[in-house]
Amino acid sequence: MANIIAGHFQTQDECARMCDALQAAGFAADTVTTFYANPPGQHAVIPTGGDRIASPGAQDTPEGLAKGEVTGAAVGAALGAATIPLTGPVGPVLGGLVGAHVGSLYSFSELKEKDESGPPPRQAGMLVAVAADGEDAARAIELMRRHGAQQVERAEGTIEGGDWKDFNPLSVPQYV
Secondary structure, three states: OEEEEEEEEOOHHHHHHHHHHHHHOOOOHHHEEEEEEOOOOOOOOOOOOOOOOOOOOHHHHHHHHHHHHHHHHHHHHHHHHOOHHHHOOHHHHHHHHHHHHHHHHHHHHHOOOOOOOOOOOOOOEEEEEEEOOOHHHHHHHHHHHHOOOOEEEEEEEOEEOOEEOOOOOOOOOEEO
């Protein structure tokens, strides 16, 4: 694995100019690549599409739903019991069912995605990457900044024949 320096650019023209500048600075053409990184959630990492089988916050859903249903059923049954003189024994049953339904709907509004504090995920956009170690890495970073890279990140990987073979779109970017 080599040290890889990657810069984020807005347009394909900017990427092409950056690739030309890297090659003019002595970087071999087969160690330079350009590609588009999709937005988070759209990488088709799993066969059915998307990045993950389940949302990181989804494991709390059954517990939250059950709490909402039980609370709603209890409140609904109590209110239904107050209507027994008008509705008879159907009041508490109907109140419990409606309450459970409303409670389950309310519980969904209370669920939140896990707070994944830390660095934000890689933003979508065009990237130019080059395999560069030591002083070459410092030169690549300087060149990318000079040519308008919005962000520059460092990673490890393998670029062969102008293709970053082991790029992981879900990895947390290590910005320089």
